[in-house]
Amino acid sequence: MSWSIKIARIFGIPIYLHWTFLILMVWLAVSQLMQGATTAEAIQGLVFPLAIFSCVVLHELGHAVAAQRFGVPTRDITLLPIGGVARLERMPEKPSEELVVALAGPLVNVVIALLLYAAGTRVAFRSEDPEMLMHGGMLSRLLLVNVFLVLFNLIPAFPMDGGRVLRSLLAMTMDYGKATRIAAGVGQFLAIVFAYIGLQHNPFLILIALFVWIGAQSEATQVSERLELEGTPVGDAMLTDFAMLRPSDTLGHAVERLLAGSQQDFPVYDGQYFLGVLARADLLRGLAQSGRDATIEGFVQPGLEPITLKDPLVPALNRLRETGVPCVPVLDQGRVAGLLSLENIAELLMVKAALGSRDAVVTSGARA
Numbered sequence: 001m002s003w004s005i006k007i008a009r010i011f012g013i014p015i016y017l018h019w020t021f022l023i024l025m026v027w028l029a030v031s032q033l034m035q036g037a038t039t040a041e042a043i044q045g046l047v048f049p050l051a052i053f054s055c056v057v058l059h060e061l062g063h064a065v066a067a068q069r070f071g072v073p074t075r076d077i078t079l080l081p082i083g084g085v086a087r088l089e090r091m092p093e094k095p096s097e098e099l100v101v102a103l104a105g106p107l108v109n110v111v112i113a114l115l116l117y118a119a120g121t122r123v124a125f126r127s128e129d130p131e132m133l134m135h136g137g138m139l140s141r142l143l144l145v146n147v148f149l150v151l152f153n154l155i156p157a158f159p160m161d162g163g164r165v166l167r168s169l170l171a172m173t174m175d176y177g178k179a180t181r182i183a184a185g186v187g188q189f190l191a192i193v194f195a196y197i198g199l200q201h202n203p204f205l206i207l208i209a210l211f212v213w214i215g216a217q218s219e220a221t222q223v224s225e226r227l228e229l230e231g232t233p234v235g236d237a238m239l240t241d242f243a244m245l246r247p248s249d250t251l252g253h254a255v256e257r258l259l260a261g262s263q264q265d266f267p268v269y270d271g272q273y274f275l276g277v278l279a280r281a282d283l284l285r286g287l288a289q290s291g292r293d294a295t296i297e298g299f300v301q302p303g304l305e306p307i308t309l310k311d312p313l314v315p316a317l318n319r320l321r322e323t324g325v326p327c328v329p330v331l332d333q334g335r336v337a338g339l340l341s342l343e344n345i346a347e348l349l350m351v352k353a354a355l356g357s358r359d360a361v362v363t364s365g366a367r368a
């Protein structure tokens with residue numbers, strides 16, 4: 001969050017501006033000044049981009065408010081130069097609910113476009129001369145932007161809303177994993193089409209193709225991973241052979257532990273409480289700053305609340321990813337039983353994948 005500044009809170013949802021967005025605005029103003037515009041004109045030149053981004057914020061709020069209706073809170077909305085991102089706690093898995101949440105964003109732009117149309121923007125819009133559309137007044141350009149936002153977002157490919165619309169429609173007739181794979185496949189097919197057209201006509205399309213390709217892949221991986229790990233307790237994925245450090249240990253001692261095994265991040269325990277984690281990067285920073293004899297205490301980063309053996313794995317994994325904390329201690333009736341780390345979960349997934357492909361071979365063999 002340090003790369004963004006909070007500008008507002010709407011319906012209880014914090015709205016952030018990413019610093020790259022601010023740079024874009026400054027660059028727009030400066031480039032106008034350099035072309036000989038007055039300060040007033042340069043500021044006026046920002047009105048249209050800011051109006052576009054307001055429409056984007058309203059679009060994201062559409063998703064957020066729809067999600068709220070299904071009991072899914074939105075952590076925040078961030079504005080980037082390429083658009084907005086609403087971080088929902090999760091996507092509702094019920095297909096009909098995902099459909100509503102996905103459609104709510106573009107629907108906001110439909111409403112804005114209709115309102116603009118009703119407010120006398122139709123003159124430019126009805127013009128027979130296509131040039132008029134581009135050079136029309138600000139409101140008619142804004143109307144066009146909203147139409148574009150609707151069409152662009154409804155392209156049936158992740159990470160666009162259309163990808164979610166497609167997946168939820170498919171998921172009404174088949175299981176969620178299969179629906180995701182098909183939707184991701186459609187997205188990747190479109191990415192190839194965009195890249196092909198882009199090579200001939202418009203390089204910008206190649207960028208979109210890349211964006212869509214990566215979006216499809218990450219959605220498919222995330223969903224298959226979640227389905228794979230669903231129902232697995234933390235106890236099945238934790239590390240049981242690991243070292244802990246005490247706050248009074250020296251950095252030299254920590255280095256010995258680091259070199260002695262494959263563990264890179266160490267939970268720090270004072271015999272009663274977990275103080276946090278000493279990560280490898282912090283250990284190295286400590287060595288460079290204070291040498292081997294300093295205690296580790298000053299270099300421990302705050303950790304997560306310990307979890308228990310029977311906690312479900314998926315939310316714990318999400319917590320680790322979101323906070324960037326490398327590992328979290330696992331307790332069994334108050335006693336330290338293990339350590340859950342992202343690395344270990346990745347290993348568990350690899351093992352499951354290997355076993356899964358073996359199962360598939362066995363079943364297809366049995367069928368043949």
Ligand SMILES: [Zn+2]
Binds near residue numbers: 059060161
């Ligand atoms: Zn959207």
